[in-house]
Amino acid sequence: MAVYTHLSAEDLAALIAQYDVGELVSAKGIAEGVSNSNWMVETTGQDGNGARFILTMYERRIELAELPFFLDLLDHLSSHGLPVPHTIHDRHGASWRMFDEDKAVALIEYLPGVSVDRPTPRQAYAVGASQAELHIAAQAFGKTREDRLNVLSNLSALENCSDELLRIDPRLADMIARGQRVHRDWPASLPETIIHSDLFPDNVLMLGDTVTGLIDFYFACHGAMAYDLAVTHAAWCFERDGSTFHPEIGSALLSGYQSVRPLEPREVMAMPILAQAACLRFVASRTQDWIETPPDAHVMRKDPMDFVRRWDVYAEMGDRLFA
Amino acid sequence: MAVYTHLSAEDLAALIAQYDVGELVSAKGIAEGVSNSNWMVETTGQDGNGARFILTMYERRIELAELPFFLDLLDHLSSHGLPVPHTIHDRHGASWRMFDEDKAVALIEYLPGVSVDRPTPRQAYAVGASQAELHIAAQAFGKTREDRLNVLSNLSALENCSDELLRIDPRLADMIARGQRVHRDWPASLPETIIHSDLFPDNVLMLGDTVTGLIDFYFACHGAMAYDLAVTHAAWCFERDGSTFHPEIGSALLSGYQSVRPLEPREVMAMPILAQAACLRFVASRTQDWIETPPDAHVMRKDPMDFVRRWDVYAEMGDRLFA
Numbered sequence: 001m002a003v004y005t006h007l008s009a010e011d012l013a014a015l016i017a018q019y020d021v022g023e024l025v026s027a028k029g030i031a032e033g034v035s036n037s038n039w040m041v042e043t044t045g046q047d048g049n050g051a052r053f054i055l056t057m058y059e060r061r062i063e064l065a066e067l068p069f070f071l072d073l074l075d076h077l078s079s080h081g082l083p084v085p086h087t088i089h090d091r092h093g094a095s096w097r098m099f100d101e102d103k104a105v106a107l108i109e110y111l112p113g114v115s116v117d118r119p120t121p122r123q124a125y126a127v128g129a130s131q132a133e134l135h136i137a138a139q140a141f142g143k144t145r146e147d148r149l150n151v152l153s154n155l156s157a158l159e160n161c162s163d164e165l166l167r168i169d170p171r172l173a174d175m176i177a178r179g180q181r182v183h184r185d186w187p188a189s190l191p192e193t194i195i196h197s198d199l200f201p202d203n204v205l206m207l208g209d210t211v212t213g214l215i216d217f218y219f220a221c222h223g224a225m226a227y228d229l230a231v232t233h234a235a236w237c238f239e240r241d242g243s244t245f246h247p248e249i250g251s252a253l254l255s256g257y258q259s260v261r262p263l264e265p266r267e268v269m270a271m272p273i274l275a276q277a278a279c280l281r282f283v284a285s286r287t288q289d290w291i292e293t294p295p296d297a298h299v300m301r302k303d304p305m306d307f308v309r310r311w312d313v314y315a316e317m318g319d320r321l322f323a
Numbered sequence: 324m325a326v327y328t329h330l331s332a333e334d335l336a337a338l339i340a341q342y343d344v345g346e347l348v349s350a351k352g353i354a355e356g357v358s359n360s361n362w363m364v365e366t367t368g369q370d371g372n373g374a375r376f377i378l379t380m381y382e383r384r385i386e387l388a389e390l391p392f393f394l395d396l397l398d399h400l401s402s403h404g405l406p407v408p409h410t411i412h413d414r415h416g417a418s419w420r421m422f423d424e425d426k427a428v429a430l431i432e433y434l435p436g437v438s439v440d441r442p443t444p445r446q447a448y449a450v451g452a453s454q455a456e457l458h459i460a461a462q463a464f465g466k467t468r469e470d471r472l473n474v475l476s477n478l479s480a481l482e483n484c485s486d487e488l489l490r491i492d493p494r495l496a497d498m499i500a501r502g503q504r505v506h507r508d509w510p511a512s513l514p515e516t517i518i519h520s521d522l523f524p525d526n527v528l529m530l531g532d533t534v535t536g537l538i539d540f541y542f543a544c545h546g547a548m549a550y551d552l553a554v555t556h557a558a559w560c561f562e563r564d565g566s567t568f569h570p571e572i573g574s575a576l577l578s579g580y581q582s583v584r585p586l587e588p589r590e591v592m593a594m595p596i597l598a599q600a601a602c603l604r605f606v607a608s609r610t611q612d613w614i615e616t617p618p619d620a621h622v623m624r625k626d627p628m629d630f631v632r633r634w635d636v637y638a639e640m641g642d643r644l645f646a
Contacts, residue, residue, distance in 0.1 A: 008440035009529070025435045025530065028363055031352035040363055042353055042435070112348045112365070117331035206332070207348065294617075 005037050005057055005103065007123050012055075016043060018090045018097060019107055023052055035059060035218070040110070052110040053088060057103055058278025062074035067104055069143050071095040073194065074108070076162060077214075080137035083130070083205075084214050113205025113212035121252035122209045124236055128213040131199060131232055136261060140196040147182030147197070147221040149285070150278050151186050154180045157284040169305050172287065173182055178311065186277065187224075187270040195228035196220055197302045199233040219322045226267040229257055230274035234282070234310050272318025279311035328360050328380055328426065335378075341413045341420060341587055342430055344374055358382060358541070363433070367631050372428060375433040378410060390427055393540055394418040396517065399429070400537075403460035406453070406528075407537050408432035415583050437530025440563075444575035445532040447559055451579025453534040454522060454555055458548045459516040459584060470520070470544040472608075474509050480497050481607040484492045492628050495645065499583035501634065502603045509600065510547075510593040518551035519543055523558040549590040552580055553597035556603070557633050565632030573644060595641025602634035 007027070016024045022044030030038045037057040045051035058067065071087050075095065078086035087095040088107040096106040116123055152153075158165075164281055165172040196203070198219040205213030235251040257263070263271075286304035294302050314321070328351070330338075345367035353361045358379040366408045368374035394410050398418065401409035410418040419429040434630065439446055442513040481502055488495040519526070521542040528536030560573040580586070586594075601612075606611050609627035637644070 007442075008438070010441060012437060026433075026528075027437050028356035030352050030363070040353070112337060114332040114347065114350050116333070117329075118333060148510075184433040304362060 001253065004283075005059065007057075007166055008038065011099075012039070012041070013105050014107065015055070015097075015099065018042065019088055020046060020210060021053065021088060021107070022046055022048065024166065025215045027051070027055070032053075034106055041107070045255040050123060054085065054108045054110055055105060056108055057099065057105045059287075060260060066145065067096050069145050070220065071106055073138075073141060073220055076141045077134060077137055078109070079138070082134055082137055082214060083109050083111065083212050084134075084217075094099065102241065108112070111215070113207050113209055113211035115201050115204060116206055117201065119249060120209070121248050122204060123250040124249045125256035125259075126206070126209055127204055127232065128197070128229070128253040128258075129237065129260050130204075130214060130256075131196070131229060132257045132260035134196060134214060135193050135228065141194050144194065144220045147223045149197070149281055150223075151179075151183050151280065153286040154277075154281045155183050157288060158280070161284075161287050161291060165287065168287065168290055169308070171308055172283070172304060174282070175283055175308060175311070178276070179284075180194070180291060182273060182280055185273045187266065188226040188271065190226055190267055190270060192222060192224050194220055197223060197228055197231060199228070199232045202219045206309075224267075224270075224274065225261075226263060226270055227274045227277065229254075229263075230271060231278040231281075233271075234275055234278045234307070234314075238310055238313075240306065241303070242313075245310075245313050245321075247321070254322070268322055271322035272314055275314040275318060275322075276311055279307045279314060282307040325577075325622055328382065328466065330362065334422075335362075335364070338378070338420075338422065338428065339430075341412060342411055343369060344376065344411060344430070345369055345371065348373070350378070353377075363428070363556055366586075371423075376407065377431045377433055377452060378426045379431055380422065381407045382426065386405045387427055387466065390419050390429075392468050393543065394429055395466060396461075396464060396540055400460050401432070403463070405457055405460055405537060406434060406535050407457075408438050408525075416476070417589070430620060434528055434538070436530050438524050438527060439529055440524065442524065442559055442572055443532070443557035444571050446529060447572045447575040448525055448579035448582075449529070449532050449534050450522070450555065450559065451552070451576040451581075452583050453527075453537060453579075454519070454552060455580045455583035457519060457537060458516050458551065462525070464517050467517065468544045468545045469478040471484055472520070472542070472544075472604055472645060473546075474502075474506050474603065477600075477604045477607040478506050481603070484607075484610050488610065489612065489619065491613060491635055492631075495606070495627060496630055498603070498606055498631060499632070501638070502607075505596060505603055508596050508605060510589065510596065513547040514587065515545060515547050517543055518548060519547040520546060520551055520554060522551070522555045547590075547597065548584070549586060549593055549599065550597045552577075552586075553594060554604075555600055556594075557601045557630070557637075561633055561636075563629065564626070565629040565636075568636050568644075593646055594645035595637055598637040598641060598645075599634055602630045602637060605630040 012027050014022045026042040027039045030040050032038050039055040041053045041055045043051050075086050077084040085108045096104045099105045186261045203216040288301045330456040335350050337348045350362045351363040353363050362378040364376045364378045366374050368617045398409050400407040407433045417428050422428045445526050523539045613624050
C-alpha cells in the first residue's frame with residue numbers, strides 16, 4: 001500500500017502526452033496495490049471536459065512477459081460488459097509502455113465505487129452474480145496463465161516454514177497435516193476457466209447494492225470456478241479475524257452466483273475442500289509474510305490465524321454451509 | 324506518506340452525509356501527508372455534476388486545539404484570492420468534526436496541479452510571487468501560533484543528537500558550532516507575519532507556469548517573512564541532494580517575490596543567515612528522524628547531509644547569492 005517510485009510532474013506530463021487523453025491536470029499517488037504503484041490522474045480529456053484514470057507502474061512480482069495476459073484480460077472482460085477497467089491504449093495502440101527502461105506502466109480506466117467492509121446480503125448477492133458473469137465471460141478469453149498458488153505449492157510453502165510455526169502460534173503447526181488432507185482430497189476435475197482468485201472486498205467497488213468495479217486481476221490464472229467462489233466466500237463471509245461466520249452473507253453470495261451460473265453437483269460436493277484450500281493459501285502466504293517482515297518494520301502484518309479460524313469453520317461445518 | 328486509518332465505505336458515506344456535497348461516489352487513500360491520512364473523495368456534488376474533495380484525518384502531532392488556527396488560515400487565505408484550498412463546512416457550519424471520538428477530520432477543497440521536481444526560472448518566479456502574496460494576505464489573519472522550530476529549538480535538537488553525529492557523517496558534528504553562530508547572528512527584528520515555513524515543491528501545485536495550489540500549512544506559524552523566503556530558496560534552488568546550486572532559479576524566485584513585496588534592506592542583509600537557519604532546521608529534523616528510524620524499517624530516510632551541502636553554499640557565498 002504505497003507509492004514506490006517518484007514520478008515528477010515532468011515525467012507524468014511526458015507519459016500522458018503519449019495518450020490521446022488531453023493534458024495533465026492532477027496526479028496523486030494512491031495507497032493501493034501491493035507490488036505496484038498507482039496514481040489517480042486527471043486530464044483535460046479528449047473533449048476538454050475532464051477525464052480521470054489510474055496510472056499503474058509495475059514494480060515487482062509481475063514479470064513483463066505476463067503483462068499482456070493481465071491487461072488483455074481487463075480489455076476482454078470490459079468488452080464483455082463486466083465492470084472491469086479497460087486499458088487506455090497509447091498513440092501507437094499499445095496497452096502498456098516502458099518507463100525508465102526497467103518499469104512498465106499502463107493507463108487504466110477509473111471506475112467509481114468504494115469497497116465495503118461489512119457487506120449486506122444484497123451486496124453479497126450482487127458480488128456472487130458478478131463473479132459468475134466473470135467466469136462465463138472469461139471462457140472466451142484466448143490466453144492462459146497457470147496458477148502458481150495451487151494447493152501443492154501452498155502446502156510446500158507452509159512446510160518450508162515449519163520451524164517457525166510453533167513460535168507464531170501453537171495451532172499453526174497442525175495446519176500442515178490438515179493441508180496434506182486437502183491436497184489428498186482435492187477433486188480430480190472441475191469446470192475451469194480464467195479466475196480472479198483474489199476477489200476480496202478490497203478488490204470490489206460498489207455503489208449501494210451495485211457492483212461498479214472488479215479490480216486487481218494480478219493473481220488471475222487458470223483454475224476451477226468453484227475454487228474462485230470458495231476464495232470469495234472465505235474473504236466475504238467472516239469477521240476480518242475469522243472469529244465469526246455470517247451465514248446470511250454466505251447464502252446470499254452462493255445464491256447470487258447461482259442466479260447466473262448454477263453450480264454442478266460435483267462442484268457443490270467439492271466446496272468444503274475448496275474452501276479449506278483457500279484458507280491454506282492465505283495461511284501459507286501470511287505465514288511467509290509474518291516471518292519475512294520484522295516486527296518493527298512499520299508495516300501491518302496480517303495474522304495467519306485469521307484464516308486458521310476460517311479453516312476451522314469449513315473443516316467442521318463445511319458440508320452444511322454449502323449444501 | 325501513508326494512510327494510517329482504515330475508513331470503511333460505511334464510515335465514509337456517514338461522514339460525507341454530514342456535508343451538503345451530494346452522495347459518495349469514490350474514495351481513494353492518497354500517499355500524501357506525514358502526520359495525517361488523506362483521501363481523494365468524489366461525490367455526486369450539490370448540482371449532480373460531480374465534485375471532488377480531499378478528506379484529511381488528523382492522526383498525530385497536530386493537537387486538536389490548533390486545528391482552528393490551521394483551518395481558519397486556509398479559509399482566510401482562500402478568501403483573499405490565494406490558491407489555497409478552503410475548508411468545506413458541515414451542515415452545522417463547522418470546518419472540522421470528530422471521528423471515532425479521538426480523531427478529527429476536515430473536508431477540504433481539491434485543487435488541480437502537480438508538484439514540479441525541476442522548476443524552470445518562470446516557475447520559480449511564480450512561486451516567489453505567490454509566497455509574497457501569501458505574506459501580505461496573512462497580515463490580516465487574526466490568529467497566531469508560535470514557531471516551535473525556531474533557531475534555538477533546532478540547535479538544541481541537534482545538540483541532543485551529538486553522540487550520534489559522527490556515526491552518521493563526520494562532517495555533521497561541525498554543524499553544532501555552525502548552528503551556534505547562526506543563533507548568535509540571528510537578526511534582532513525583521514518584518515513578521517504568519518508564514519508557511521515549509522514551502523517545498525511538494526507543497527506547491529502548478530499547471531505550466533501557474534501556481535494552482537499552496538498546500539500543507541501544518542507548520543504555519545508566526546515568523547519572519549524573509550525566513551520563509553529563505554526556506555523556499557533552500558527547498559527549490561538546489562539538486563535534491565544539495566550537490567548543485569541553480570543560481571538562475573534562485574534569482575527568479577527572489578525576483579518573483581520582490582515583484583509583489585520588495586524586501587527591505589535589513590531583510591536582504593539577513594538572507595544569508597536566514598538561509599543557514601533554514602538548513603539548520605532540516606539538518607536537525609532529518610538527523611532526529613535518521614536516528615529514530617531503524618535502517619530496515621522500509622521507510623526512506625532523508626539524508627541530513629543534503630542540507631549540510633546547502634549550508635556550505637550559503638556559508639561560503641551567501642552574501643553574493645542575495646545581493
